[in-house]
Each structure stands twice: as structure tokens, then as C-alpha cells.
Amino acid sequence: MTLPETLQAVPAGGKQHAPIELIRDLESTSGYWAAVWTMCTMPDVHLICDAPIGCFNLVATAVPDYTDAIPHIHNITPSVMREQEVTMLGTAGAVRRAVEALRRQHPDKEIIVVSTAESEMISSDHSDWLSRLDPPVPFFWSRSLEGDEWEGRDRVLLWLWERFGRDRAAPPPAEVARMVNIIGPTYGCFNSPADLHELKRLIEGAGGKVNLVYPFEATLKDTPRLAHSAVNVVMYREFGEPLAQALGKPYLFAPMGIRETTEFIQKLGDLLGTREQAEAFIAREKRTTLAPLWDLWRGPQGDWFATTDFAVVAGRTYTEGLVRLLADELGMKLHFASGRPRRPGEMDNIQIRETLHRKQPAFLFGSLNEKIYLTEAQAKATHFIHAAFPGAVVRRALGTPFMGYSGVVYVVQKIVNRYYELVFNFLPFDNVAASGQLRDAPNPLAAANKLTWSEAARAQLEQHLEGVPWISRISAMRELRAQVEVYAVRHGIAVVTPDVVEQALAVTK
């Protein structure tokens, strides 16, 4: 999104600058956050962030309280940059103080210092003097003023492998031909516990054995063990692939949707030499895990999909996976999809906000940002389903995956249940709590049968049903019609024209 020309035409100091990129409600974060979320999952690491207190609090407490449902990330300490460090002293003294204290407190842990946007702003590169300590303290320059979260995640994973893994690899264990690593989950990965649980189930079903879940279930000392697998599974398309490439083994991406999950199990079977076991697993899954989908497809619920639209704004994996499952396989209508990191042609938040203000889909898979845009549009008939961070949402239960066969059933179950909810909310009811008033008030609709509807007015009314899912249109139509007729009767109007429809619905909106 670039600025209007009038603004670009006002250069400071007479210089013409590059167009300024505008952002609304960020959906991904910086290399610093990526480094903390990745490294702090490992209990034998203790990070020192070279940061003012705010950068520490947000990443270590304020946000993970509500994304990862943990009281705080315990193995990170700030250098606490204050005004004197920023303007005069630099941060080496503050970092040194923290290193000294934490070495005494955690002699068994690897202390790692990580830069932040503010420390990079004042060029606080501590790599040289930290490397001369005995033992040396590793320094990770997080490039927080340049790259984004995704680039940062890839860089820190590669750095960990190169620094703590590659050259320390020990002889492999006996079973290595069936071993599979999972690369990817860290803090700040939406729904990862449930997806990871499903992924392990699929790998074992296909005949594999999970070696290392890196970094989420690993220690830093485990890093060399990344070498000991036959196959690597990269959990997310948005990050982790460069590490899989560096490891030099065949790799697959974690699957979403029916077809991709089936292909994943088959390919993994081929790579591990367990194709027969994999096929048997798929056959069993169709009769068990996946059976609800077959039943819902054959039942009345299956008919709804084709008449319902949806939109997705989420990580690359979820965006492509949900489009594959819901649009390609089940036949739902795709309103729009925009993955993260964004590709050319995909909408940014400013465009998504405008799009949602104009028209809302029946289902929106997204983050808190899209939920706010729906609120701004006062969208009542749209079901918002969390599918990405940011947003305060607990996703720690193991039974809520989006990935794999279990994910197919969970997502479809969620949609159908939301649908039931929608139907319920559109059904007419007697306002029992206020029933006395209802009886006493004269019913303006008693006079409505004297009204005449013009053909154009009827067509106009139907247009207002555009945003309402088909299943609820009977109730919604009745409601809208009543609104118009009440308005007409109260205003002494005999013939309902398109103008009357518009006026009536504008008043009651």
C-alpha cells in the first residue's frame, strides 16, 4: 500500500524518497521474537535479550500468556537498556552483568545473547567480546530491523544446527532407517500441540519412528541428533525448509486435507520402505478416523458446503491447507485467501479490512485482526474461526488439529456445529421475559396485509439476503420483511417501493 501522490510529493530536505509502506495490525513479528520463540523452547538454553524492558515483557510474558497459555517464558532475562545505555554507555555493561549473574545461577545452561531492534539501532554487536569469554557466550544477531519473523525463524534454526549440531554429530543409532524428525513447532505456532500430536500419529501409522521434534521437544544438546533420521518432516511451509535442506535428507511437508494426507502417508511409506504398512494404515483410517467425514458427506450436512463461502487469512500452511480441504475437496466457495508470509498479489491487511467491510463470508478463518474488521463491519452472520495468531486463544488441547485426517474431521465438525448455531439463532422465538409487553402492544403487522409490494421492492429485499447463508434465509427473509412492513405501516405507506425497503432497513440496522 503506497501513499497518495500528494504526500509523496512533499520531500524532506528537497530529497525524493522511496514510497512508504503502510501497515495495519501486524500479523507476523520480527527476527528477535522468532529467536526467542525458537531457542527458549529448549530447557538447557537461557537467553539474554539485549533489550529495553518492553521488548522483554511483550515476548516473554504479555503475549505468551495468551497465545501459548503459559505463565511466562522462564528462561530469558533482559539486559534492561535504559536511557544511559542508549545515549552514552552502550549495552555491554548491562549484558555483562546479566551474563555474570546467570552463569552463577545456571552453570549447566548455554547462555545465549540475542540482539533486538533497539540494540541493533545503536549497533550493539557483542559477538567479539562474548566470544573471548571462557567458555565463550554465543551471540545471535537477530536482524530485527531488516528481516521478518519467517526469515528470522529460518535463520535461527540454521544457526542452531551449524553452531550446536553439524560438527558434533555422533554415530547414528541402529534404527536410523525408520527415523523421522519433525522440524518446526516453537512457541507462537498456532494450534501446534494438536497438529504435532496428529503428525506423530500419521508418521507412526506410515511405519516411521519419531526421532526428534525440533526444537519444541528437544534440548540444545540434542541438536546433533538431527543428523540421525531417514526423512525429515517440515511442519510449516512458512519456515523450516532451509534446515531440512541443510540436513540433506529427503523431506516432506506436514499435510492438510484428505488427498494431501493420503499422499503424505504413501510417500513416507516409500521413503521408509514401509509402503505396505502405510496403505494398511490408510485403509484403517478410512473406516475409523475419517469415517465421520464420509457420513457427513452422505448426510444432509454435505449439501451445505457447496452453498457456503469462506475466507482464510493465516500462515501459508493453514491458508493453502484450508483452501485445499474446503474449496477443492468439499466444494465450498472461496471468498478470498491470503497467506503469510504474503506473496505478490495477496491482500495486505489494509486491503483485507476494506474487503471485509464491503462483504463478509459465512466463515472466516483468521486472526484477531480479521475479527476486529468483522466487528467494525458489524457482521452478525459471519462465523469467525481462529486459525492464526495474533489473538488470545488457548490451543493446548491435543484433540483440535487442522492437519492430517484428524484435522479434516475436526475442521468439518467445527463448521457444521457453527452452522447449527447459526440456524438456531435465526429461528423465531417468543420473548418470554418481555411477553407482557408483547401482548399489550398493538401489532403493526395486523395492517400489513393491506400493503402492496412492487416487484422491484421484492427484488431489492432479496438482495439484502446476500450475506446470509442459504440455510437461514427463510428466517432471515421473514425478519427483513417484517422490518420493512412495520416501517411502512408506521409511516402510512401503502405501496412498498425499493426506496421504502432501503429506508426501513437503514433505520432498523
Added chain:
Amino acid sequence: MSVSVPKGITPEIIEVRKNGDSEAMRAQTGHSVSPDHNLTPQTMCPAFGSLRVLTRIDGVQIAMVTDTGCLYGLTFVTHFYAARKSIAAPAFGTRELVAGNVAEAAIASCVEASKTPGTKLVAAISLCVAETAGLTEEMLPPTINGVDVVLVRVPAYAIHSHPEAKDVAINALLKRYAPPRTEVTEAGVEKPLTYDGSNADEEEMRRKVIMLGEVFPADPISVDAVLKRIGSGLLANLPSRNLEDYKVARRVGAIAAVHPFYTGSVATLRAAGVPIISGAPVGPEASYNWIKSIGAALKLDAAVVEQVAREEREKCEAIIRQFPLRGRIHVCGYEGNELLYARLLVEAGAEVPYISTSIQKTVHTAADEAWLRARGTREVVYQKTLEQDIRALDTYRPDLVLGTTPLSAEAKQRGIPAMYYTNMLSVRPLFLSAGLAGTIQLIREALERAPRYEWMRAFFEGERPAPPPVPVDTAN
């Protein structure tokens, strides 16, 4: 990239411990923080204080000038704790810094923010990296497309707690919307407007009070009721959701600064000639004194004021007689109003040996601290760290902890009942007799839940290890 180790700091002096110490160390501490250093200050990102206050005002839109990580985190907490408002920002990284178009980037995001229908004010929030890059007031126009623009400068490295950043935001609004007014005398001299009592509207305003401090919405209602009985009334409560309330702040008879950290706003209003009353109507004694102070400042009928103040005190005392507190409680929030809560708990019968807060010690905290120390409080820690709060658990062994999230987690891990101060206490009324009962009831129930905390601890952590023989130096 330059290496910035200043002269005089020799990193080589870092001592290297052998691994053998680790077991001994682990046996001594059940927690993961340093036992003998104060490393981890406790506050939300300070800038959040400003964002909370500003985003909640109707007609205010936000333009945030900062880096990606900061923007992500602050947008998150703002959307969780403050307002469902979209936030505009410029992309702000090395590319923009090298190009030198910091001000243009800030202005562009203000333009984007001003497009939202109904916008009256765009608050440009300048954070650490923008401040370091040198964004100044003069670089921003005072209005864009007819919408006011105010620069709010809240770098976390210079403002050390989020309560104090609330003050920065309010002060910025007061300076913009409630500047000292001047008049021109018959001799043609411009001088500060003086009040001479000739204007009926001014007369009415001068009997009113504005309360300064973020409180639960029921508190202003009960305060207003009591003030009306003594011939006054509450005109507004700042931070307010109504921008107009800031414009009348200097016209009232008194400002009741019920929280102690609004030092900048108080200075601005005092310079405008408005009397300031500090302290808050919390618990019997403070409620009595507060009503009396208002009466004196507004020169109200002394007999009526005394009667109302006494009645309020008696009502408070009756509630306490009915629901007395027993137990040892640590008050360790980071909201800046911890001393008020501690006073209430002490008056209700609790023992509060340890209080800590994120704000700095000022003249406005002195009276409450002295009162508490005279009634058994051993330590009051300002600009506290997590390590200090954890050491206090060992020192005083409380029955209940009202703390930050990391501290509450630590207490629960030890089987001690604990609550996150911010979430649990700010959602209840506190002031006067009307606020007393609910707060005391919450604390009583929490103290009674002790067995549940111990059961949960035992289930997850198993048998308790022998208590750590940690000698604690509380002088630190």
C-alpha cells in the same frame, strides 16, 4: 557493524564457574531466577500504558512508529486489554532509517489513521527505535485533514513503567487541550486568566471535582454520590473515554489525583492553577480524610462535610466488622496503585509485610508508605524486580500473593494462593464503603481456597522437598 564495548568495561573479568556448583545451586532454589541479583524489572511494556489510555477514547485513532516486533507485541496487548481498534503504522526498519524518511513515515501513518470515519484525534505513538532515530514534535503537523495530531513519546528505555506512561499520554492531551488560558487586561497586557466569581458557569465548575486515575466504572458513581452530599460533584474521571473531559480539566475546583504516578499531569494542572488533592478514598480512615480534604479545598460547608465523612467512615467500619480479614498478604502488582490496596487490606485486619510496585517513589507515594510502615509493613519496593518479589516469599511466607503473572505462577508452584493483580483487582470497585465489601470478599475467598492450591501443587509436583535453607539479604 561496530563493536561497542565501552572503555572501562572489561568483559574478561567474568568469572567462570565449574559445573560442579550446579547441583548445590539447584538444591537451593526451586525457581529459575537469580537468587542474588535483581535482573528482571516487572512492568508491562511501558508504552502500553499510553496505548491503553489513548485507544479507549472515542474518536482517537493510533499511528504507531516503531519496529516490527514492537508493533506486533503492542498491537496484541492493545487488542486484548484496551480497544478493538485497528492500528496504523509505517514499515520501519533499516531501509527506512537509511533513507532518512522517519518523519514522512510517521506522517503517512497519521494520514492512514485519520481516514477512519469519526476521527477527532490521531495519537502518534513514538517508541524506542523512532525516538532513537530522532522523531520530534516539530516534524509532525498539528492537524492532518482537519484531524488533530498529538505526538506521544514513550520509549521504554526512558519511561520505566506502564502506569507512568499513562501519565505521559494524559499529560500530552492536557497540554494540547487544556492549556492555561490568558486574558487581555484593559491596559492591553496579556496575563493568565483569573477567576473572579462573576461568571455563573465558572462558579458551578469551581465546585466540581475531576478524579485523575483509572478506576473501575462503578467507583466514579459512588464518589459522585458522596461529593453531591457535600455540595460538590464529580465532573469527570480521567483517563476518560470522552475527549471533551480533557478540555475542562483546568476549570474545576480541584483535581483528585487518586493514583500517585500522574506527576506530569499534576504538574501541568497545578501550573494552570488547579488545586490538587492526593490520596484516595480507600478504607475507613482514608475515605474520611479524603472527603475532608475535598471539602477544605472547595471551601464547602465544614459541618456537612464532617458529617458525611463520619458517616462514610462508619459504613466502612461496619463492613469490616462484618467481614474481617485474617492472614498475611503480599501486594506485588505493577499498576502503581498497590499502596491503596495494601491500606485497605491492613485496615480490614490483614497483615501486609511486603508491597512492591513498578512505579518510582515520589512525593505522592510518601503519605501512604508512611501510614503502612506505621502499621507493620516491613518493605515497600519501588521499580521492583521479579527476584525481589520471589525472595520476599521466602522471607515472609505469605498466605496470599497478589502479583504479576510470573510471581503468581511462582507462588502457585509453591502451593500458595495467588492472583494476577491486574486482572482480578481492577475489575472490582474499590472506593468508599461501596467499594469495600466486594474487594474484601474477593480476598477472603482467595484465602479460603488455600487447600485447593496445595492439592493442585501436590498433584503436579509431588511430595514437597525439604524447605530451602536460603539466607535472605533483604537489604538489597
